[in-house]
Structure formats: structure tokens, C-alpha cells
Amino acid sequence: MTTTVLGYPRIGADRELKRATESFWAGGIDAPALDAVGARLRRTVWEALRDAGIAHIPSNTFSYYDHVLDTAVLFDAVPPRFAGVAAGRDGREAELARYFAMARGADDVPPLEMTKWFDTNYHYLVPELSPATRPRLAGRKPLSEYCQARGLGMETRPVLVGPLTFLLLAKPAADAPPGWRPLELLDDLLACYAALLDELGAAGAGWVQLDEPILATDAGRAALPELERAYARLGRVAGRPRLLVQTYFGSIGPDAVAALKRTAVEAIGLDLVTAPDSLRDLAAVSGLGERTLVAGVVDGRNVWRTDVPAALSTLTSLLGLAGEVVVSTSCSLLHVPIDLDAETGLDPALRERLAFARQKADEVVLLGRRLAGGEQAPGAGAGWTRAAAPVPASFVDQRVRARLDALGDAAERVDHEQRSAARAGSAASAAPPLLPTTTIGSFPQTDEVRAARAAHRAGGIDRTEYERRMRAEIDRVIALQEDIGLDVLVHGEPERNDMVQYFAEQLAGYASTRHGWVQSYGSRCVRPPILFGDVSRPEPMTVEWTTYAQSRTARPVKGMLTGPVTMLAWSFVRDDQPPAETARQVALALRDEVADLERAGIRHIQVDEAALRESLPLREEDRADYLTWAVGAFRLATSGVGTTTWIHSHMCYSEFGRIVGAIDALDADVTSVEAARSHMELVEDLAAAGYRRGIGPGVYDIHSPRVPSVAEIEASLRAALRAVRSDRLWVNPDCGLKTRGYAEVEPALRNMVEAARRVRADL
Numbered sequence: 001m002t003t004t005v006l007g008y009p010r011i012g013a014d015r016e017l018k019r020a021t022e023s024f025w026a027g028g029i030d031a032p033a034l035d036a037v038g039a040r041l042r043r044t045v046w047e048a049l050r051d052a053g054i055a056h057i058p059s060n061t062f063s064y065y066d067h068v069l070d071t072a073v074l075f076d077a078v079p080p081r082f083a084g085v086a087a088g089r090d091g092r093e094a095e096l097a098r099y100f101a102m103a104r105g106a107d108d109v110p111p112l113e114m115t116k117w118f119d120t121n122y123h124y125l126v127p128e129l130s131p132a133t134r135p136r137l138a139g140r141k142p143l144s145e146y147c148q149a150r151g152l153g154m155e156t157r158p159v160l161v162g163p164l165t166f167l168l169l170a171k172p173a174a175d176a177p178p179g180w181r182p183l184e185l186l187d188d189l190l191a192c193y194a195a196l197l198d199e200l201g202a203a204g205a206g207w208v209q210l211d212e213p214i215l216a217t218d219a220g221r222a223a224l225p226e227l228e229r230a231y232a233r234l235g236r237v238a239g240r241p242r243l244l245v246q247t248y249f250g251s252i253g254p255d256a257v258a259a260l261k262r263t264a265v266e267a268i269g270l271d272l273v274t275a276p277d278s279l280r281d282l283a284a285v286s287g288l289g290e291r292t293l294v295a296g297v298v299d300g301r302n303v304w305r306t307d308v309p310a311a312l313s314t315l316t317s318l319l320g321l322a323g324e325v326v327v328s329t330s331c332s333l334l335h336v337p338i339d340l341d342a343e344t345g346l347d348p349a350l351r352e353r354l355a356f357a358r359q360k361a362d363e364v365v366l367l368g369r370r371l372a373g374g375e376q377a378p379g380a381g382a383g384w385t386r387a388a389a390p391v392p393a394s395f396v397d398q399r400v401r402a403r404l405d406a407l408g409d410a411a412e413r414v415d416h417e418q419r420s421a422a423r424a425g426s427a428a429s430a431a432p433p434l435l436p437t438t439t440i441g442s443f444p445q446t447d448e449v450r451a452a453r454a455a456h457r458a459g460g461i462d463r464t465e466y467e468r469r470m471r472a473e474i475d476r477v478i479a480l481q482e483d484i485g486l487d488v489l490v491h492g493e494p495e496r497n498d499m500v501q502y503f504a505e506q507l508a509g510y511a512s513t514r515h516g517w518v519q520s521y522g523s524r525c526v527r528p529p530i531l532f533g534d535v536s537r538p539e540p541m542t543v544e545w546t547t548y549a550q551s552r553t554a555r556p557v558k559g560m561l562t563g564p565v566t567m568l569a570w571s572f573v574r575d576d577q578p579p580a581e582t583a584r585q586v587a588l589a590l591r592d593e594v595a596d597l598e599r600a601g602i603r604h605i606q607v608d609e610a611a612l613r614e615s616l617p618l619r620e621e622d623r624a625d626y627l628t629w630a631v632g633a634f635r636l637a638t639s640g641v642g643t644t645t646w647i648h649s650h651m652c653y654s655e656f657g658r659i660v661g662a663i664d665a666l667d668a669d670v671t672s673v674e675a676a677r678s679h680m681e682l683v684e685d686l687a688a689a690g691y692r693r694g695i696g697p698g699v700y701d702i703h704s705p706r707v708p709s710v711a712e713i714e715a716s717l718r719a720a721l722r723a724v725r726s727d728r729l730w731v732n733p734d735c736g737l738k739t740r741g742y743a744e745v746e747p748a749l750r751n752m753v754e755a756a757r758r759v760r761a762d763l
């Protein structure tokens with residue numbers, strides 16, 4: 001029985017990749033030095049997999065920034081604006097300069113757009129294609145990485161983004177004619193893949209893995225004729241390696257399996273963790289015949305140990321459905337931290353239930369051996385089972401469960417219109433003027449603020465000193481906002497390292513890791529907390545900071561919380577109960593926090609759901625369900641307040657499409673969204689969809705250091721007023737300000753307030 005993994009973390013155990021690329025960008029190291037780090041990181045990964053006993057080791061899973069970007073560069077799908085980027089430099093320096101310019105921009109050349117890789121927290125760069133794109137095999141990366149491994153005595157399987165996934169993830173360049181689709185480049189691109197397969201075959205590669213996760217989406221399923229055409233074509237390449245078409249993140253359906261079966265591909269890979277019903281798809285087409293099935297039974301996206309008997313029984317049921325079954329991970333291990341052995345500080349009861357990338361490779365090997373004949377890996381035992389490891393009592397909180405049962409839906413509030421009326425008639429409602437100005441929560445995180453947090457964590461300063469420094473920061477931020485003339489103020493979030501981590505550290509049922517870094521994009525890594533048990537709130541989490549801020553001003557201060565969906569989306573979440581149930585527990589803890597804030601006199605409370613849209617399931621048929629529980633959790637968190645308290649929500653995106661109804665259903669009084677870049681079209685969409693609550697379409701883009709002028713903000717506001725009633729329009733930037741500097745934030749906010757004043761004067 002053979003074994004493989006679909007990919008491995010590439011950042012290095014000490015985030016060496018981050019340090020090397022950032023130093024390269026800053027001019028600290030040159031191209032040969034960077035390449036040496038890359039070569040070392042690749043070697044470490046291959047050796048780790050070899051030493052674990054993995055039979056088929058993948059290669060070309062390394063990247064300096066992103067594997068989709070690598071694919072675009074490999075096939076010369078580079079927009080013309082990058083042609084001049086490295087003028088004056090040559091060779092490898094020029095190559096890398098152009099590569100990183102596509103990822104990060106250079107001088108006046110904007111980068112490619114970045115977006116989420118399916119429903120994960122990894123981001124890829126979106127290729128821009130047009131009829132003028134002339135794909136050609138322009139690089140040697142897969143080949144040279146294959147040869148590097150071979151030189152080290154390891155035979156590997158190069159991994160490529162498949163042609164269908166590449167084209168369906170790409171977008172038409174701005175100059176492409178309307179209606180043109182990147183898929184029209186399929187035949188040109190297939191010629192490039194064919195040339196590459198030819199080279200890899202000549203170099204000795206026995207297998208190549210072509211990743212087609214797009215087949216788990218509706219877009220992929222709608223392109224089955226193209227899928228079949230593509231693999232029929234690649235199947236005909238003479239002298240090619242054997243082909244594995246690998247899918248993940250969901251089921252691909254029997255029709256896709258059947259389409260692939262009509263081609264000459266030798267192996268098909270399925271994700272049996274996310275989509276256990278893939279078994280049914282296989283049975284529906286009477287299996288794969290002589291082909292190999294790569295069976296993803298070890299979860300590549302979450303941190304829990306594999307239930308070995310359960311996985312074995314899945315594997316056993318597959319045996320008759322393919323010529324050979326290869327034990328594998330459900331997707332690349334890119335999405336989990338590298339090594340649990342580095343986490344010495346975790347509660348042992350939790351630790352023994354976890355597996356990171358290295359441990360997952362061991363699990364794959366163990367499963368392979370057990371399946372081959374019951375033989376066990378030396379010293380590895382029979383493998384972990386859920387049944388033999390009952391949930392520790394410390395993970396369970398019956399009070400939380402009982403309270404949720406008693407609350408039921410508890411999601412009803414007095415109707416929005418009545419609340420507006422109640423607020424208008426109440427002195428305590430802190431009713432702001434028309435077109436109220438506000439911000440999304442965070443203010444710039446200065447070096448002093450970061451240093452104070454770090455010193456407190458390391459024990460360099462005590463709690464009293466830490467609080468003194470944070471309060472001084474809040475004083476500054478409040479005074480600045482008053483001076484600028486904002487209407488609804490914030491405390492600025494100086495005490496928060498991250499909007500999820502901050503709450504996770506204070507909630508029972510959550511654990512934080514010390515080294516559990518995962519690549520988010522390029523050199524940016526995150527350390528998602530682990531939600532392992534019933535969630536509750538031992539103590540108020542934000543009340544002290546918020547009330548302190550409120551004590552420093554007569555204007556209303558807006559309390560700031562992270563919503564249940566976002567708390568789940570940016571964590572590793574327990575998989576022993578439905579996420580809907582876990583979200584309700586988080587919501588209950590937030591409901592308590594909301595109540596405490598209200599009791600402490602806070603009249604505006606914002607619950608951020610930055611991840612509501614990005615967590616939308618890949619397939620249309622799963623979306624209604626998700627939106628129901630997501631909205632329910634938000635309402636559970638926020639519906640306990642009285643009629644005069646304002647509930648705000650914030651979302652970091654502007655393409656609502658069909659989720660407008662869900663945003664309305666949140667029943668927030670005001671929702672702020674990203675709109676600066678879509679020129680207020682969003683407001684029109686919302687109005688057209690019958691949205692009738694407060695809306696704060698971001699009037700400028702905080703992702704850029706550019707300071708918007710009064711005139712352009714004024715124009716945006718007037719445009720918004722064509723679609724929304726003046727008593728519903730709020731004025732704010734499009735996201736938090738923590739990544740910006742005061743040099744930009746202050747003038748931008750002053751211009752925003754001035755623009756609001758000018759428009760208000762005409763109402």
C-alpha cells in the first residue's frame with residue numbers, strides 16, 4: 001500500500017521564508033542568497049516526508065509567494081504592465097523583481113488582485129488574462145525542483161495547478177472585450193502543459209499531480225466538457241509521466257468522475273474528509289477500474305488527530321473501487337502548522353488530540369501500513385481513536401449547553417423602524433446628526449503600542465504599567481477624534497494583537513499556540529487559535545477599555561466585538577459537532593459581553609463579521625443553510641439589547657451578490673462595508689434589494705496610503721444619497737485603520753468629516 005501527502009507547509013519551522021523574502025525586498029540579501037534559502041527549505045520538507053516513510057513525495061509545492069502566481073509566470077501569463085518593472089537589471093534579479101512586483105506592486109505598477117483560495121484562509125494572486133495573452137512554457141520551476149530532489153536521491157511527483165482550475169480562477173484583464181472568458185485560452189494553455197509534461201517525462205518523472213480543486217465548485221462542475229477535453233489532450237502526450245488529477249475541498253460529483261474516467265489519466269484524487277459522499281460518487285460510476293484512487297482521509301485543513309479505525313474503514317470500503325488505493329491527506333498540508341512537537345505549552349489533554357503537518361504525515365504512513373496487512377509502524381501503536389479518547393470533562397460546560405437550550409432562538413428584536421423611532425425620542429440614545437461620521441474600530445498601531453504589548457507579554461512591564469500605557473493611547477485617540485470632529489468615537493483597539501486572537505485568549509474553550517504559524521499570503525503568516533471545547537466567557541473582555549474611553553468624552557463611544565462567524569472562520573474549530581452549534585456558543589459569550597457593555601452605558605456596539613461572506617460554502621446548494629446559522633448566531637449575540645442601543649456590524653467586502661438578504665436579516669441598525677473601490681454601486685444594489693437599515697459604505701480605501709480629497713469623498717456621499725435616504729447614510733472609511741500611519745489617517749479623516757459637513761449643509 002502506498003502513501004502520499006498533497007503538499008506541505010513551505011514557510012519553514014521558524015518562518016525562514018518570511019524572513020528571507022522580507023530581507024530580499026529590503027535589499028538585505030541578494031537573489032542567490034534567497035535562492036539558497038529556498039533550496040534549503042525544499043530539502044527540509046522532502047527529507048521530513050522521506051523520514052516519515054511517505055512513499056510518494058510531492059515537489060513543486062514550494063513557492064516564494066504563491067503557487068497560482070508561479071503558474072502564471074511559468075506560462076508567461078504576465079500582464080504587459082510588468083514588462084518594464086526590472087528595467088536595468090537582468091538574470092535572476094530581474095526575474096525575481098518582476099515576480100514580486102506581480103505580488104506586491106512596484107512604484108506605479110499595481111499588483112495582481114489577491115483573493116481567498118477557495119474557502120480557506122490562504123490567499124492567491126488572481127491571474128489577469130486577455131485574448132492578447134500568449135501562453136508559452138516560459139519557466140523551469142517544476143523541472144528544476146524535481147531535479148533538485150533527484151540530486152538528493154529522492155524521486156518526487158511534481159505538483160501543478162491544473163489547467164481548468166487556473167483558468168477558472170483567473171479574471172479577464174481590464175482590456176479584454178466584454179463577455180470574453182479566460183477559459184477561451186484553454187487550448188493554448190494545454191499546449192504549454194503538454195510541453196511541460198514532455199520535459200518532466202524526459203527528466204524521468206514517473207508521476208505528475210494536477211490539482212483541480214475547482215471541481216468542488218459550481219463553476220468547475222459547469223465546465224465538465226472542458227475538463228474532459230483537457231485531460232483527453234494531456235493523456236495523449238507521448239512519453240509523459242502518469243497523471244494524477246487531484247481534487248479537494250468538496251465532492252466533485254459522479255459526472256466529473258465519469259468525465260475523467262473517459263480520459264487516459266492514471267489516477268484520481270478525492271477529498272473524503274470534506275466530502276465523505278465522494279464514496280457514493282465513486283460507486284455511482286462503478287469505481288475507477290484499473291485506475292489509482294488517491295484517498296484523502298487525513299484532514300489537511302484542521303489540526304485534529306485522525307480517528308484511525310474510522311479512516312481504515314473508509315479505506316477498506318474503497319478497495320474494490322479502484323486498481324490501487326493510495327492513502328493521502330484531504331488537501332495540501334499548507335493549511336496547518338508544521339510541528340506539534342514545538343508546542344510544549346499546551347494542555348496535555350488538548351495536545352494529545354492534535355496533529356500538525358508532521359504528525360499527519362505519520363498518520364498517513366500508519367494508515368498505509370495498517371491497510372496493507374495490519375502491520376503497525378514500529379512504536380506507533382494502533383493509532384488514535386476517538387472512542388478510546390473520550391472528550392475530557394474539562395472541555396465540556398453543561399451550563400453553556402443548558403443556557404443555550406433555554407434561550408432557544410432568542411433572536412427577535414423590536415422592529416428596526418420602531419427602534420429608530422424609540423431612539424429619536426430618547427435622550428439616552430446619543431442620537432448622532434444626519435450623516436454621522438465614525439470609524440471601523442482600530443486606529444494605527446504605533447511602535448509604542450506594539451512595544452507595550454510585547455513587553456507586557458514577555459513580563460517586562462507589569463499589568464499596572466501596561467494599563468497606564470494603553471490608557472494614555474486611548475486618551476490620545478479620543479482627543480484626536482474629538483478634534484477631528486467625528487460623531488461616534490472608538491477607543492482604537494490598541495490592546496488587540498488581532499481581532500480573533502484577542503477574544504480567543506479570553507474565552508474558555510479556546511487555546512492559543514506559540515509556534516502554530518500558517519501562511520496567509522506571501523510572507524504574511526497567522527497563528528489561528530484552536531477552538532476545542534464548549535465556549536464561555538469567564539469575565540468581561542472589552543468593558544474596561546470601552547468604558548474608560550467613554551469616560552474621556554461626552555460623545556458616544558462605540559464598543560467593538562468580533563462576531564461568531566469570524567471567530568470560527570479564523571480559528572481551527574472542533575469537528576465533533578456542527579459549526580452552527582459552536583457558533584451559538586460563541587454568540588452566547590458575545591451576548592453576555594454586549595449586555596455588559598450596554599449596562600455600562602455604551603450606546604453603540606459593533607459586532608464585526610469580516611468573514612461572513614468569505615465563509616460562504618463553495619456550492620450554491622449549501623449556502624442557504626450556512627446563512628441561516630450565520631445570521632442566527634449574529635442575532636443571538638446582539639438581540640439582547642434594549643430599543644435605544646445601536647447595533648452596528650461591519651464587513652470587509654463589497655460584493656454581496658445574493659447575500660444582501662442575509663445582511664438585512666442580521667437586523668443590525670447600521671452595517672459598514674467596503675465600497676470605496678466599487679464607487680458606491682453597492683449602495684444602489686442594496687437599495688434595489690430593498691435594504692432599509694443604516695448603511696456605511698466606506699468612503700475611502702484604507703488599503704492604500706493615499707489621502708482622499710474632500711471633493712472626492714463629497715462626490716461619493718452625494719452618489720450614495722441618490723440611492724439611500726439621508727437618515728440611513730453613515731460616513732466612515734472602509735475598514736479599520738490599524739495598518740496605516742497617522743500621517744495619512746489624520747488628514748484623511750479630517751477630509752471625511754469636512755465632506756460630511758458640506759453634504760449635510762445641503763440636506
Ligand code: GLN
Pocket residue numbers: 440441442493499560608610650651652735736737738
Ligand atoms: N474593528 C476591526 C478594526 O477596525 C475590524 C477589522 C476588520 O474588519 N478586518 O480593525
Ligand code: ZN
Pocket residue numbers: 440610650651652653734735736
Ligand atoms: Zn473590514
